[in-house]
Amino acid sequence: MSNHQSEADPAIIALLLEKTNPHIAENLTYVAGDRVVTDPLCKPFSMGRNLICVYSKNHMLDVPELVEMKRKANTRSLKEMALLLRGGSRIVWIAPSGGRDRPEPHTGECGQRRLAEHSGPPGHIYPMAILCYDIMPPPAQVEKEIGERRVISFHGTGLSPAPEFSFSEISAACGSPEEAKEEYTGALYNSVTEQYKVLKSTIHGKRGLEASIPSVSLSQLWN
Template identity: 70%
Template sequence: MIFSISSSPSLFISPTTARFSISTPLVVPSTSRISSAAAASSSGLRRFRCPCIVFCASKVRDIEEMLDSKKGAAAMVASSSGHEISPSRTFLDARSEQDLLMVIQKETEAGRLPIHIAQGMEELYQNYRNAVFQSGQPQAKEIVLSNMAVALDRIFMDARDPFEFSPYHEAIREPFDYYKFGQNYIRPLTDFRSSYVGNISLFSEMEKKLQQGENIILISNHQSEADPAIIALLLESTNPHLAEKLIYVAGDRVVTDPFCKPFSMGRNLLCVYSKKHMNDDPELVDMKKRANTKSLKEMAILLRGGSKIIWIAPSGGRDRPDPVTKEWHPAPFDASSVDNMRRLTEHAGIPGNIYPLAILCYDIMPPPAQVEKEIGEKRVISFHGAGLSVAPNISYHEIAAAFEEPEEVKVAYSQSLYSSVNEQYNVLKSAVHGKQGLKASTATVSLSQPWL
């Protein structure tokens, strides 16, 4: 589900959140029967001690932001059909886990909520709750209730009146701030004590180039739908405006899955149909290609305007562990995808800069073991550290000087970017999974924890 451009335009990637499955023992036993789940009492929730978790902002501010989002959810929001609809007060008025689960049951029984959506809501609540509880935060119960009340409300709203994404979607920040909603949701899932950023000064360099009117292209690996939120979260204390300006190339799955859409609505997206799923339905192939052509045109227009930063993962899919060793590595890049993006950038007539970016966050929301055709794939969710790193701009023309054939240059340039991403990823892996922390830094990747 990753970005690619070919002669018959096929783009693909899928950032943002999706459905989840249970990754840890439930505090309250799960069941597929909504009525049974609704009867579970919040009084049975286990309490944990706080192990002095460090956040990029104070816990007090985080709680206030979450409460602000809950209040803001009561605002009217524009629907895809052009009118404004009011969110359900039932979710937002919930004061306990039992209240939330009872609302799901009532809306299902009333015929306003499809059974598969209702079951997914219950599963999502249980998994998010358990993941936040892993953090040991003393406010975990309040955080879960506040965030999930808003999340379930937004999912319910879309079930009633589905939002339709345009080829280029700009993040919806008002009257309801979907970006802030997504950041509040992912923050308590991230262990900042074991999270790191590599070469933080380069992100400030990018901001200066954007201010000068130049374009920035981030060639990256792709780990999960949580990638955009993790990137923004790890840049929150140093480069928040850069994170908010980022445009992600997004596959159709994250703009059609009702459990992804509320999170996708808070990101700037170039919406495309995934190359891997292009032929799932032969009757839709032509329509998908036409839609991707429109998205290519939108991208070209954006780049010609300058001061754009676009995130692309040209690997053809999310990173997945080796079936034998179980080790995670960035999936190989498609040289044609990299070259087509490079040509689009050069043809814009605006100075462009291509940076290799590495992200490590699969533990928080890992993808399924196999590529799935059906929308609504299940995922685990947990509390874990993450990593983000960027390396200096890699010049295509410097690499081209060493080769004679265009095809050789194309492959060499893609490999150069991929090698850099791998190098950075291995440093992040040593820091997070190898528990080396800042000591994992190398001569080319300097790690920091700017939120401390």
């Protein structure tokens, strides 16, 4: 479960892992919006990646006559992801917020836990933060038309995965299923936020590895 900065995220993740864990990047499956295969600027970042495409809720109603088609396509994508998880030994990257990070903070419901629980093989959910916003920031506002105007630049980047989160452990400490869902979603969000703040201090604050804290230990493995 990760935040989502731009269409360059899969390429950034692959670059940051290629020194120590290239097999992870090669076998990762990304849940991505349909624009990654339709927008001419986004397409190159998607080539060679394992993708499960979904239609974003932000654009679901753009063309009313296509709403039903989009919903059916999303249902097929959900079934495809369930099949992947049932096969075991898969890593799936999901951005629960449903869109790219923008200046205003936002959160999203975390409904993917149910897929992991009913996949057959044991499912594991890890919060992860990525910082690469300044490389290719999205427009300030959500745009309906394909062909967003973008600025691409050179900038530092970072990736921070956290230990696994267990829903059963959180649920055992809560009084009701609804409370457990809220606690679990909040815990995942807080973990990603904490990691992102450390990455921001490392890169934007120019603190380097000194920005590490007990729960987020950073390294630069290619040095």
